Amino acid sequence: MSGSTPMDALLPLTVVVPLLGAAGVSALNPLFGNRRRLLDAVAILTAATVAGMLIIIMVGTAGGQQVYWFAGFTPSHGVALGIDFAVDQLNAGLAVLAALLVTAAMVFSWRYFERVSTYYHALMLAFLAGMVGFCLTGDVFNLFVWFELMGVAAYALTAYRIGERGPIQGALNFAITNSVGAYLTLSGIALIYGRTGALNMAQIGQAIAGHRPDGLVVVAFALILLGLLTKASIVPFHFWLADAHAVAPTPVCVLFSGVMVELGLYGVARVYWSMFGVGLGHRTSITAALSAFGILTAIVGALFCFRQRHLKRLLAFSTINHAGLFLIGVALLTPLGLTGAAVYVVGHALVKAALFLCVGIVLHRLGSINETLLHGQGKQLRITGVVFALAALGLADLPPFALYLGAGWIGQSGDTRGMPWITVVIITTSILVGAAVSRVAGGVFYGIGDPPSEDPRMGEEASEETSETDEAKSRVPLSMIVPPAVLVALAVVVGLLPHLGPTVQAGAIRLQDQGAYNATVLAGTHTAHPRAIMAVEDAGVTVTDTVTGAGTAAGSLVLALVSLYWRRLPLLRRGFEPGTGLVGPIRRFQSGVVNDYVTWMVIGLACFGGALALAIR
Amino acid sequence: MKPRQRRWVFLAAAGGFLAFYLWGLIGLPGFGHYPGPYGDIVNAIAVAQTHATGVVSAVNFEYRGFDTLGEEFILFIAATGVATVLRHLRDEHDIRVVDEARDRQVPATSDAIRMVTLAFTGPTLVVGWYLASHAQTSPSGGFQGGVVLATAFTLIYLAGQFIAFKRLSPIHFIDSVEAVAAGSFAVVGVAALGLGAAYLANVLPLGSSPGAVNSSGTIALISFFVGVEVSAAFVLIIGELLEQTLVIREGGR
Amino acid sequence: MPVVHTVITPSTVRPFWLMEAFQVTILGLVAAGATAVVLTRNPTRQVIFLSIYGVLLAILFMAFQAPDVTLSELTVGAVILPLMLLLALAKVRRQEE
C-alpha cells in the first residue's frame, strides 16, 4: 500500500464528494423536502467544493502527471491490478470546467425551478461525479462505468419535465442511441482485453505498440470510438442531440452543450493517445478519416443551425457545428491542433452556457422559445440582451473571447499538415452559426428588421414548450442573470490570459506523449517535457488570428443583418428566403424516429470501419 | 425513412458492419485460450492477499472496487430517475391504494397461490441474505443477494398483498435506505483515506483464515452494503412501476 | 456460419470434449433464442421469450465457468427484467381499456 499525501487524497474525493452529495440529499429527503434553499445551498456548495479541489489538482499537475491507484494496488512489473486516476493539465482542466458549469447551473436553478424534489439535485450531483470520473480515469473499463453513470443521469434529467410530450421522446431517443453506442464501446473494450489481458490504458497501449496493427486492433479502436463519437454528436451519430437539447431543462442543456459533448471528444483523444496511437500508426489515414467526419459535422451543424427557429434547437445545432470543429482539432494529431481544440472547448463552453441561460431567462419571462413569435419581445430584458449579444459575438470568434484563439490554432495546425482548407471550413461555418445566433440577438432583444418567417412545424413544437417555472417574475432574479454574465466575462478573461497558449500546449504535448504516459502510470517515472514551442514566439497570439476572428464576427453580423432585413432588400427573386431549401432535408433526416437514428449509426460505423480497414490492413 | 426503406438500408450497412466486426473477432486468441496476464495474476495472489476465496468478489469489491462504486451509483441514479419520471404530477389523481387493490382486474388470488408464494417468501429472504453475506467465500455477493432479497419483497405482492408491499416499501423510506447504503460504500473508502491508506483500501482485519465468513475485511462489508442498496433499488423501481398500474385517471393529454 | 472445428491440444483431452459439445449446443441455442426474441413482435409473448433467453444465457455462463454471472443473469435477466416489462405492459393495457 502506498503512502498517500493529503494532495493525493484529493483525487478520489473529487468523485466521491459529489457521489456522497447525491446520496446525502436522497437519504435526508424528509429533511430537504420542505427546505428548498437548504437543498440548493448544499448542492451548490458541493459542486463548488469539487471545482475548488479540481483547481488545486490542476495547479499541482503543472510539474507532471499525477497518478493515483485505488485501494493502493500499484502496478508491479508493468501489470496494473487496480484502477488508476491519471491526471494531467488537460483532463483536470476539463473536469474543472464541468464542476464550474454544474455550479453555475445550480445557482441558476435557485430561482428557476419552483418545485423540485431532491431528485433533481441528486441527479445533477451524480452527473457531475460521472463527468469528473470520466475525465480523470486511466482505466478503460472504468471509463465505461463513468460514461454510463453520466448517461443514466443525463437521460433522467432530459425527461425531467414529464408533463410534456417532447421530453419523453427526447429522453427515449437520447437513451437508446447512446446505450447502443455504449454497448459497442464495451464490445471494443472486451476485444482489446481479449488481446492484451489488460484494462489499464497505459498497459494496453504498451501491449499493442510494437506490433503491426491487425483487424482486432482496428475494430476495437472503431468500436470504442463509436460510443464516444455518439456522445460527442458527430454526424451521423448526432441525431439525439438536437432532440435532447430541445426538451431538457435549461440548466441541464448548459451541461449537455458545455461539457458532456466535449467529454466525448476528450474520450477520443484519451483513447487515441493513451492506447492506440503508437500501435495503430498510419497517422495520415486516421487524420483523414476523423477530420472528414469533423468537417461533415461542422457543415451539417452550421446549415441546420441557420435554418432553426426553435432557440434551443438552434443552439443545439451550433453545438454540433462546434463539436465538428473540435474533432478536426483533435484529428490533426498535433500539439497545436489539440491546444486549439482545448482552448476552443473552454471558450465555447462558457459562451454557450451563457447563451442557454439567457434562453432560459427568455423562457422564464416571455414563456416562449420560438424566434418568430419572440421578435422584438425581449426589449425589456436589457441586461439579458447585452449578455446574449456579447455571447453571440464571442461564439462568432470575436477577439478577445477565447474562441478565436482556438479557431486560429486549429487553422494554423491544419496549414502545417497540408490542409489549409480547414481554415476555410472554420471561417464559413462559424460565420453561419454566428449569424444565426446574432440574428436571434438582434431580432428578439432589439427588434431589428422583420420577424423571420414562421416554420409551421417548428411553431407547433415550440408552442408546446411551456415555461419551466411556475410564475413569471416581474424582473429577472439576480441568481439567474449573474451566472451568464460571469460566464461571458470568464470567456474574455480566458482569452486574455498571458501564456495561455504555451501552458495549454505543454499540457497537450504531455497528453500526446504515449511513452511518457506509460512510464508515469506503470513505473512511476516522470518525463520532463519541453516547454511548449508555439508556432509563433509571442505566446501564440498572432495578428492573423485576431484579424480572422474579427473578420468572422463581422461576417456574422453582416449575414445576420441581411437575413433580418431580407424582405426589404431589393433582390431579383422575391419570395425566396435563405435556407428554405434546407427545411426538407432537415425534416427528413431529423425525423424524431429513433429507429432511423440507430440505422444512421450503423451506416456511420460501417463507413468509418470501412475507411479504417482500407487504410490500415 | 420509411420502414421498408430503412430495413434495406440497414441490411446493407449491417452486412458491412458484420464483416468488420468479424474481422476483429477472428483476431482474438481463440476460444478457450485466455492470454492473461490480468486474470491469471489475480487468481494467483487474490486468496493470499485478501483472504477471500471467491476471487470474483475480490475483484469486484477490492481490486476493481472503484468500478463497483460507480456501478452501485448507476443503479441508485436509475432508481432515482425512475422515481423522477414516474412521479405524480398535480393533474394526475390516483384512487386510494386501498380501493385499488380491490379494484384490480386480475382474478382474485387463490388461497393456494397465496399460501405458496408467502411460503416462498421466507426461504427467498434466507437465500438472499446468505448470498449477500457470503461474497468472500462462494459464488455470490451483494448484487445477487440484493436482487434475491428484492424478489422476496415482490413475492409478497404476487401473493396479492399489495397493501403489505406498499407498507413495507414506502417510497421515501426505501429511497433513504438505498441512499444510505450507497453512501456507506463510499464512506468505507473515505475511512481508508482517513487512516492514511488509499481510497477503498482494505483496512479491516482480514480474519484468521481464507474462506471464513468473517474473513476478507472490507470485501464482506462492501458486499453487505451493495446488497442493501441493490435490494432497495429494485424494490423502489418495481414499487414505482406497480403504482403506475394503479394510477387510473390522468389529466392533460 | 464458418466451420466449427474442435481444437485437440494436450490440454483438451476427454472430459473437455464433452464440455465443448455442450458449449456448442448451448451457444447455438442462445443464438437461436436471441433471434426468436427479436423476431417475436407480440410484446407479451416476447417478454416470455426474453425470460427463456435469460435462462439460456445463465446456462451458457455456467458452462463458461462463471457461477457468479449465472446467478445475476438468472435473477435479473430471467426474473426482474421480465417483471418490469410486464408491469409496463400491464399499465399500458389498463390505459387502453
Added chain:
Amino acid sequence: MSVFPFVVVAWILTVGLYGIITSRHLVHQIVCLIVVQSSTYVLLLGVGYKTGAVAPYFYDIPGNTPAVDPVVQALALTDVVVEAAVTALLVAFAVQAHKRFGTLDPEELRQLQG
C-alpha cells in the same frame, strides 16, 4: 470451436440491432436493446474462458488449479447491473410515453422533428 462463440456474439449483436431498427413497439425495442447488450456478456466471458479450467473459487480446491479469468466475470456483473439500470429507466420512459402520446409505436412519436 475456436471462433464459434465469437460468431454467435456478432450474430446476437446484429440481430438485436435489426430488432431495434424495425421495431414498432417501444417495449419490443427495449427488449432488443437488452439483446444487443447480452452480446457483450457472451463476448466478455468468452474472452476470459480457458479450456479445462475451473471457476475462480478456491474454497475447496488448491490455489494452483488453473481457473478461468475472474476479471471478465466481474466486468460482466457490472454489465448486468448497467443493463438492469438502463432498462428500468427506459421502461419508465415507455410508460410515460404511452401516457402522453397514447401509443408505443416509435414511428408515431412525432413531437420532435427538424
